[in-house]
Amino acid sequence: MLVGGAAAGVFGSLLGLGGGVLIVPLLTLGFGLDLRAAVGVSLVAVIVTSSASAGVYLERNIANLRLGMTLELFTAMGALVGGLVAFLIEERVLAFLFAILLGYVAVSMIRSRAGTADPADAPIEDDDAEAAPATESESPLDELDRHRSRILRRLSGDDYEVRNLGRAVVGSTGAGVLSALLGIGGGIIKVPLMHLAMGVPIRVATATSNLMIGITASASAVIYLLRGEIDPFVAGPTAIGVFVGASFGSRVAHRIDLKILRALFVAVLLYTAAQMLLKALS
Amino acid sequence: MTERNRVVRRFEWRLGRLLIAATYIATTLLGIGVVQMLLAGISPLAGGPELDLGRVVADLLALAPAGFLWLGLLAVIATPVSRVIGAAVGFIRGGEPVMALVAGAILLVIAAGVVSAVATG
Numbered sequence: 001m002l003v004g005g006a007a008a009g010v011f012g013s014l015l016g017l018g019g020g021v022l023i024v025p026l027l028t029l030g031f032g033l034d035l036r037a038a039v040g041v042s043l044v045a046v047i048v049t050s051s052a053s054a055g056v057y058l059e060r061n062i063a064n065l066r067l068g069m070t071l072e073l074f075t076a077m078g079a080l081v082g083g084l085v086a087f088l089i090e091e092r093v094l095a096f097l098f099a100i101l102l103g104y105v106a107v108s109m110i111r112s113r114a115g116t117a118d119p120a121d122a123p124i125e126d127d128d129a130e131a132a133p134a135t136e137s138e139s140p141l142d143e144l145d146r147h148r149s150r151i152l153r154r155l156s157g158d159d160y161e162v163r164n165l166g167r168a169v170v171g172s173t174g175a176g177v178l179s180a181l182l183g184i185g186g187g188i189i190k191v192p193l194m195h196l197a198m199g200v201p202i203r204v205a206t207a208t209s210n211l212m213i214g215i216t217a218s219a220s221a222v223i224y225l226l227r228g229e230i231d232p233f234v235a236g237p238t239a240i241g242v243f244v245g246a247s248f249g250s251r252v253a254h255r256i257d258l259k260i261l262r263a264l265f266v267a268v269l270l271y272t273a274a275q276m277l278l279k280a281l282s
Numbered sequence: 283m284t285e286r287n288r289v290v291r292r293f294e295w296r297l298g299r300l301l302i303a304a305t306y307i308a309t310t311l312l313g314i315g316v317v318q319m320l321l322a323g324i325s326p327l328a329g330g331p332e333l334d335l336g337r338v339v340a341d342l343l344a345l346a347p348a349g350f351l352w353l354g355l356l357a358v359i360a361t362p363v364s365r366v367i368g369a370a371v372g373f374i375r376g377g378e379p380v381m382a383l384v385a386g387a388i389l390l391v392i393a394a395g396v397v398s399a400v401a402t403g
Binding site (some may be wrong): 063072236 | 398
């Protein structure tokens, strides 16, 4: 459990995931735990990965706190809605939809790698923040556009400009819904969303995702805790392993080639898509 | 770098340090519990006790592993929420009311989720 947790921690920290993608199969297939207990421990591990790495990323000014908090608000709202409708939708249908979504994101990331350069370097074609020319008779829409531009500037980093906030809000809400429905951290959606749609550099996107996933996971973990689904004897060793792995991962992340980081992420996306497809078909 | 950016960086650095400190405290408690488990020869698959706050205190006083493990787990789960509270305080002090409202709204949504989960069983 310690070694498996450490591997999940390194991986999760580098890729902005909670590591639950690895921990749940490890505990269910490797140690024979039932799925609900594994998900409860996995949520604790997601929080540990998030806290251990987000602290370092914040300290080094890699994570974008404002962007993370803004998107997290919509993820949390999505998670709340997802939690309320969780029992109305058949899990297999969700798993199938999720597999398609992951496959699409993986292909998009491969295509972006094959293309020019980092999407963050692409020219800004913001669909919700076109700069409105100031005219003498200013309409309320012009004022709204300028207000949006101001928000985007505030959410941007020193060397990149955030765009497509509208898409990000919709995507983050969707990530929250899926997070609650499928028991995932949501980083697997948030990282490509920030990187591909918003133009955030991948390193900042993974760091910001690490900041966000802990908040979503802690809300769910409280529910698991109240329902007696967290076993301290399993969660303790797993969390220690994850902490060691995540601390190591966040400290070496800046030394790892961006191409390797993106390739790793695509591999995780494809693996999870295959797992979800199997779940849908089983 | 502008003065505003310097203030923002300082605030994020402090928040990061706070987060690291809280995580170290939580994992130290978990580490003590895990070492005690190893020393007592308890298997992780033996099935741990459910959370009972009264018993946690008694276990801590008796230096039993479950006490340290539960305290560590509670600290782990509380860390992200305390980070949002810390961010809200920082935004208020830094004169960013909109971001402070965002942080407050996150806390409200989390609270609503917990209340609805408890209410619906």
